[in-house]
Amino acid sequence: xxxxxxxxxxxxxxxxxxxxxxxxxxxxxxxxxxxxxxxxxxxxxxxxxxxxxxxxxxxxxxxxxxxxxxxxxxxxxxxxxxxxxxxxxxxxxxxxxxxxxxxxxxxxxxxxxxxxxxxxxxxxxxxxxxxxxxxxxxxxxxxxxxxxxxxxxxxxxxxxxxxxxxxxxxxxxxxxxxxxxxxxxxxxxxxxxxxxxxxxxxxxxxxxxxxxxxxxxxxxxxxxxxxxxxxxxxxxxxxxxxxxxxxxxxxxxxxxxxxxxxxxxxxxxxxxxxxxxxxxxxxxxxxxxxxxxxxxxxxxxxxxxxxxxxxxxxxxxxxxxxxxxxxxxxxxxxxxxxxxxxxxxxxxxxxxxxxxxxxxxxxxxxxxxxxxxxxxxxxxxxxxxxxxxxxxxxxxxxxxxxxxxxxxxxxxxxxxxxxxxxxxxxxxxxxxxxxxxxxxxxxxxxxxxxxxxxxxxxxxxxxxxxxxxxxxxxxxxxxxxxxxxxxxxxxxxxxxxxxxxxxxxx
Numbered sequence: 001x002x003x004x005x006x007x008x009x010x011x012x013x014x015x016x017x018x019x020x021x022x023x024x025x026x027x028x029x030x031x032x033x034x035x036x037x038x039x040x041x042x043x044x045x046x047x048x049x050x051x052x053x054x055x056x057x058x059x060x061x062x063x064x065x066x067x068x069x070x071x072x073x074x075x076x077x078x079x080x081x082x083x084x085x086x087x088x089x090x091x092x093x094x095x096x097x098x099x100x101x102x103x104x105x106x107x108x109x110x111x112x113x114x115x116x117x118x119x120x121x122x123x124x125x126x127x128x129x130x131x132x133x134x135x136x137x138x139x140x141x142x143x144x145x146x147x148x149x150x151x152x153x154x155x156x157x158x159x160x161x162x163x164x165x166x167x168x169x170x171x172x173x174x175x176x177x178x179x180x181x182x183x184x185x186x187x188x189x190x191x192x193x194x195x196x197x198x199x200x201x202x203x204x205x206x207x208x209x210x211x212x213x214x215x216x217x218x219x220x221x222x223x224x225x226x227x228x229x230x231x232x233x234x235x236x237x238x239x240x241x242x243x244x245x246x247x248x249x250x251x252x253x254x255x256x257x258x259x260x261x262x263x264x265x266x267x268x269x270x271x272x273x274x275x276x277x278x279x280x281x282x283x284x285x286x287x288x289x290x291x292x293x294x295x296x297x298x299x300x301x302x303x304x305x306x307x308x309x310x311x312x313x314x315x316x317x318x319x320x321x322x323x324x325x326x327x328x329x330x331x332x333x334x335x336x337x338x339x340x341x342x343x344x345x346x347x348x349x350x351x352x353x354x355x356x357x358x359x360x361x362x363x364x365x366x367x368x369x370x371x372x373x374x375x376x377x378x379x380x381x382x383x384x385x386x387x388x389x390x391x392x393x394x395x396x397x398x399x400x401x402x403x404x405x406x407x408x409x410x411x412x413x414x415x416x417x418x419x420x421x422x423x424x425x426x427x428x429x430x431x432x433x434x435x436x437x438x439x440x441x442x443x444x445x446x447x448x449x450x451x452x453x454x455x456x457x458x459x460x461x462x463x464x465x466x467x468x469x470x471x472x473x474x475x476x477x478x479x480x481x482x483x484x485x486x487x488x489x490x491x492x493x494x495x496x497x498x499x500x501x502x503x504x505x506x
Contacts, residue, residue: 010460012036013282014055016068021052021084023066023278023360025460028053034081045083050278050360050424050441052084064089067281067370069313072363084362091363093312094347097335101327104319106379115298116474118267119259119482120417121199124224128266129196130417130434130481132257134166134250136202136243137189139216140174140209143233147204150243157244160251162258163199164483169432169497174211181503182210187387188499190220191413193228194389197433199257200227200250202243207234226253259483265299267481268390270411270419270433271374272305274404275353277424278360279440281370284422284456288438289376290470291420291477296378296394303390303416304375305398305407307337312365313372317397322381329383333399340502355425374422386500390415404429405498412497418481426451430489432497434480437488438473453487 014022014036022036024047032043039055047053052066058078063070072091078084120128134154138147151168158166169192173185189211193201201223205213213230217223229246233239271288273280292302310317314334321327341347361367381394387410390396400410404427411419412433419433424440426448439445442457454473458464464472479485489495 012053013460014039015066015282018065018068020055020058020065022055023282024049024051024053025279041081043083044079044081047083048360052278052360052362054078054080054082054084056080058084063092066366069365069369071312071365071369085360086357086362089362091312091365093364099315099318099327099331101321101324102319103321113298115263115265116478117261117263118478119484120262120266121196121257122260122262122266123196125222127196127415128262128417129199130267131164131197131483132162132199132254133164133197134200134202134247134254135192135195135198135432136166136168136204137192138168138170138174139189139203139205139211139213141170141172142175142206142209143204143239144170144172146233146239146243149240150202150204150247153240154244154247158247158251160255162254162256163251166247167432167495169495171497171499173499173501175206175209177210177503179503181501184386184500184502185211186216186219188409188413188497189216191387191389191415192432192497193220193223195412195415195432197417198227199254200247201229202246202250203228203230204239204243205230205232207232263298264295264478265393267295268301268303268415268417269295269477270303270305270408270414270416272404272408272411272419273309273371273374273422274408274427274429275423275425276356276359276361276367276370277440279457279460280359280361280422280424281373282440283459284424284438284440285370285373287456287459287466287469287473288374288420288422290466291376291473292374292378292395293376294470294474296376299393301390301393301396301415302375302378303384303396303398303411303414304372305400305411306371306402307333307397307399308341308364308402309368309371310334310397311338311368312363313368317372317375317380320377320380320395322379322394326380326383330380330397333383333397337399359424374420384414386410387413389413401500403498405431405496406500408435409497409499418477420477422456423452428489428492428494430487430492430494430496432495434487435489436477436480450492451488
């Protein structure tokens with residue numbers, strides 16, 4: 001996408017020269033005179049902040065354009081200056097589609113530039129962690145409390161300066177699960193077992209669950225046996241003391257761990273948006289896209305997920321596929337997800353949440369065209385199934401739903417060492433990997449300063465340019481990855497996981 005430059009502190013923004021709508025930066029009253037470029041108009045309606053209004057008359061049935069692409073069609077005549085939202089705009093999406101690979105010209109990337117570094121923990125398999133923690137994982141929800149107690153008591157007892165913390169990640173699954181649900185539970189736990197941010201892993205089972213310890217360990221594959229301890233609670237007299245003893249053993253193994261300078265090419269970032277608003281596609285998401293481009297240009301890796309929030313923008317991602325094999329993989333992922341919706345009797349286009357709509361997003365295309373900007377312009381080098389680890393450099397697309405907790409967990413499981421989470425509504429959520437909350441507007445950054453790490457709303461306040469924000473955020477990410485800065489979720493101890501449930505519970 002080619003975007004117009006955003007004026008500092010504007011009343012409204014036209015994102016692309018071809019757009020038929022503009023976005024109000026602040027609440028605008030009916031009768032307000034607005035000038036955008038060479039277009040002058042008088043608003044016909046009150047337009048809430050983040051919402052759209054028509055830049056010219058739009059006939060019933062005509063496409064409405066934002067970001068330079070269609071976001072739906074007018075269901076009635078929309079006069080110039082009128083508010084454009086759910087009452088007069090409807091999606092064009094329905095069912096599965098056929099696609100054609102039309103690769104975009106590859107941009108020449110600057111060569112010879114020194115690759116920045118961060119201070120990370122290089123593991124025996126070559127992967128690099130941004131933290132050196134002990135993670136307590138449980139095979140089944142029956143031992144959630146025991147896992148939590150082990151982690152809490154270990155944090156109180158542990159004095160090692162080379163262990164960044166001990167954390168448990170409870171979930172309600174692992175028993176009475178069949179088919180894909182059991183597979184998903186194993187994949188998530190196995191991915192966490194392999195994660196480079198975990199310098200030590202304890203796996204606690206019950207003993208009688210469907211998710212048997214031996215099967216989970218087989219799913220995890222070649223993990224460093226010196227850094228993992230596992231046992232079933234039914235096989236020991238006191239599972240809490242056994243777990244604490246194992247924490248002590250792992251802390252001794254980790255005593256020699258030290259941060260070392262690692263090139264950004266070793267960094268894996270996860271890209272996520274939650275609680276989007278009308279500013280998401282103007283501030284935070286394109287800002288994160290700048291970061292994704294910068295990191296992949298240096299040879300690093302970015303992972304983009306939330307497949308339903310690609311609907312309506314998927315062709316752009318497909319055209320950035322590295323080759324036809326990757327293109328076909330993207331087509332398969334997108335259409336399988338649409339079929340998943342249809343198989344459950346759900347329309348594929350009912351995605352924007354009440355909060356999204358209140359914030360100014362009307363259709364799924366409107367949301368998706370803003371959401372996919374987090375991937376920047378990077379070439380898509382791989383498509384990952386749910387729970388699959390990242391294996392190539394560049395931009396990866398990951399098969400997972402839009403749900404904040406499920407998709408953020410999936411990004412971590414696939415290997416993200418830092419998550420970039422953009423939000424216009426705010427959320428307290430945090431995940432096993434450091435989660436950088438990036439606000440789309442200054443209001444939520446100031447209101448929820450204990451949630452938000454970085455304010456992209458400064459772009460529309462007139463205090464920062466996009467280039468300045470990109471430089472600031474890139475440095476902030478290096479500081480987080482190096483352990484010099486803790487994210488708000490880490491400071492407040494907000495860490496959790498969620499597993500994608502698709503099937504039957506016995």
